[in-house]
Amino acid sequence: MAGEVDVLLQMYQEQHNQARQLETQRATLSNLIIIIASAALGFTAQRGLEMIMLIVSLPMVGLGVYGVLACLKYHERSVLHHRAARRFSRSIEERLPTLRITDGWAELHTQQRLRFPKIFKVRLYSLWIALHAGVAASGVALSIVIFIRES
Template sequence: MADKIDVLLAFWQEQRESDRQMENQRATLTNIIVVIISAGLGFLAQKGLQPSMLVVTMPMVVLGIYGVMACLKSHERCAFHMRQAKWLREKISTLHPELEIEDGLRTVRHVQRTRFPLLARTRMYALWVVLHSVIAGGGAVLSGCILIT
């Protein structure tokens, strides 16, 4: 029978891999959206702001909103996996207090927050949400400009 620590480590590794997979999926989706938007903006730059270009600008809004929702969902899933991994880490720490895992991690977090106070508080998912929001907002503004002229 497997040692308790081996079982906990296997579960911990599974949670970390699931978290990594969610981040990779988010990155891939964002890359696809950015490539599509870039192509659309290039096409728009060639043709100008005319009514027929609403077929380019309106999907920008939809893709931006979809990107925001996907980033938020990805963050929710990552938080779920990280909470499980944290619980497992704490369980390992309880079984082997001599490793001082939690104290060491607390020290590292403190040093990191002291060295990078603003960046340590900035959430990565929020930056991705802002990027996708700008895409949606840009599409809305361009669509508005087309409709007004």
Template sequence: MAAGLGFIAQTGLKTSMLVVTLPMPGLGLYGALACPKFHERSAFHVGQAKGLRRKIASEFPDLDIERRLAETSRAQRARFPHLRRMR
């Protein structure tokens, strides 16, 4: 879409540009619908991973999974302090 907008900006908005401009609302709508779906799938898989991690931690407490996860989370926050807060 950005390339299409750049092309229109360079050549001007003419009738011949309909080939570029007509698909843009459809692409925008697709993006608006796809983003929440990808977020839902991501949340589903994170939930599955948490459930599996709890089960493994209860079966094998000597693995110390929760402590290792906390360490990894701290390292990730230190490495990417601003990006971690973004959705």
């Protein structure tokens, strides 16, 4: 039985490692998008809201939309890995019921929800999506202002 638990534990750990890798990739992508968007906004501020600046504002829309889609995909994959890890965790608990893994997680979850009742309901991925949507919205707003000023 110890060999089975070791295999399950290794598989559990691998799923968490995959989820952690996805979060690292998401953070890297988000940082890159924010840096590019900041540079685009700075460049637009220096050059002014002329029609030529659409070559900066319109790609910002695409960049923000790409960030939203990428964050949604990272979230989907993360959920997959966390669910797989929970399955392995349950399998370990079936073999070693005295560990009470499920009860421990449920207790921690309840304590966290009670300690942070308002922010607990906010999903982290929705904050990342809002950030990238803000980049896209900035590009849209700049483009609209440019069109209005040039009309």
